[in-house]
Amino acid sequence: xxxxxxxxxxxxxxxxxxxxxxxxxxxxxxxxxxxxxxxxxxxxxxxxxxxxxxxxxxxxxxxxxxxxxxxxxxxxxxxxxxxxxxxxxxxxxxxxxxxxxxxxxxxxxxxxxxxxxxxxxxxxxxxxxxxxxxxxxxxxxxxxxxxxxxxxxxxxxxxxxxxxxxxxxxxxxxxxxxxxxxxxxxxxxxxxxxxxxxxxxxxxxxxxxxxxxxxxxxxxxxxxxxxxxxxxxxxxxxxxxxxxxxxxxxxxxx
Numbered sequence: 001x002x003x004x005x006x007x008x009x010x011x012x013x014x015x016x017x018x019x020x021x022x023x024x025x026x027x028x029x030x031x032x033x034x035x036x037x038x039x040x041x042x043x044x045x046x047x048x049x050x051x052x053x054x055x056x057x058x059x060x061x062x063x064x065x066x067x068x069x070x071x072x073x074x075x076x077x078x079x080x081x082x083x084x085x086x087x088x089x090x091x092x093x094x095x096x097x098x099x100x101x102x103x104x105x106x107x108x109x110x111x112x113x114x115x116x117x118x119x120x121x122x123x124x125x126x127x128x129x130x131x132x133x134x135x136x137x138x139x140x141x142x143x144x145x146x147x148x149x150x151x152x153x154x155x156x157x158x159x160x161x162x163x164x165x166x167x168x169x170x171x172x173x174x175x176x177x178x179x180x181x182x183x184x185x186x187x188x189x190x191x192x193x194x195x196x197x198x199x200x201x202x203x204x205x206x207x208x209x210x211x212x213x214x215x216x217x218x219x220x221x222x223x224x225x226x227x228x229x230x231x232x233x234x235x236x237x238x239x240x241x242x243x244x245x246x247x248x249x250x251x252x253x254x
Contacts, residue, residue: 011246011250012227012231012232012233012234012246012249013056013057013193013232013233013234014054014055014056014057014233014234014236014239014242014243014246015055015056015057015058015059015098015195015197015233015234015235015236016047016050016053016055016057016058016059016236016237016239017029017059017061017100017199017235017236017237018031018043018046018047018050018058018059018060018061018084019031019060019061019062019064019100020032020038020043020060020061020062020080020081020084021061021062021063021064021080022036023064023069024061024064025064025200025212029237031043031046031084032080038079038080038083038084040083040084040086040087043084043087043088044087044088044091044092047088047091047092047095048091048092049239050239051092051095053239053240053243054239054240054242054243054246055239056096057096057097057098057118057233058088058095058096058097058098059097059098059099059100059118059120059235060081060084060085060088060097060098060099060100061099061100061101061120062076062077062078062080062081062084062101063076063077063100063101063102063103065100065102065122074103074105074106077101077103077106078106078109081099081101081106081110082109082113085097085099085110085113085114085117086113086114089114089115096118097114097117097118098117098118098119098120098141099117099118099119099120100120100122101119101120101121102121102122102123102129104126104128104129104131104132107119107121107129107132107133107138108132108136111132111136111138116136116138116139117138118138118139118140118141118163119132119133119138119139119140119141120141120165120195121140121141121142121143122143122165122167122170123143124142124143124144124145124167125140125142125143130157130160133160133161134159134160137161138161139161139162139163140160140161140162140163141163141164141165141195142157142160142162142163142164142165143165143167143170144164144165144166144167145167145170145171146166146167146170146171146172146176146177146180148166148180148183148184148186148187150164150187150190154190162192162193163192163193163194163195163233164187164190164192164193164194164195165194165195165196165197166180166181166184166187166194166196167180168180168181168196168197168198168201168203169197169198169201169202169203174202174203174206174207177198177201177203178203181198181222181225181226181229184196184226184229184230184231185229185230187230188230193232193233194230194231194232194233195231195232195233195234195235196223196226196231196233196234196235197234197235197236198219198222198223198226199219199223199234199235199236199237199238199242200212200213200215200216200219200237200238203222204218204219204222205218216238216241219236219238220241220242220245223236223242223245224245224248224249227245227246227249228249234246
């Protein structure tokens, strides 16, 4: 059950990224076996380690949304998700789960089968998704894709348990991502949780001539900046380093 203080806690939350995919852009996040089957033992081990390292939320995805990828069909997505979510629920029943999906039918099946889950929708949503999260009162990550001017749209979604995500990586270019990050503090006026996901993304590694595998330090620099400018949830591939970054932030702000 999502605790009420989750929405008003001073301490930032850490959302760990786990992908039940063979093709997500960062290989370190992939939780399928080498023969591309769902490996529930590996998934549970990842979940336990993420929580041990400081994760508050476990974000599970089964359909890669990396640039230029072709999404798998919904049945394939569910065939990967169902055993993954079921294994974590059985092993760690108190864990706060998040589901990375843009499909309302997948979100509905997960909510019906596994109880309260955050729906993390990178698409920006549609009426079917909005209706679903209203019906289930499920926390919903609304991905803004760089459009931070939401004052006119927000009343339409006022009865949804919103978490705002500026949408880094889905805005169009690293330059546009950084312009958005310089403005993200504008979202604080809405008094809603703000999720920032910059972990190992192109906005981090491309300007430095690096790769997703070699940009951990730069990711942490951006995450620290995000905390100072309103982030309340950090979505990350690397829980332990992010927990250390969060701790440094608390030392600077206490």
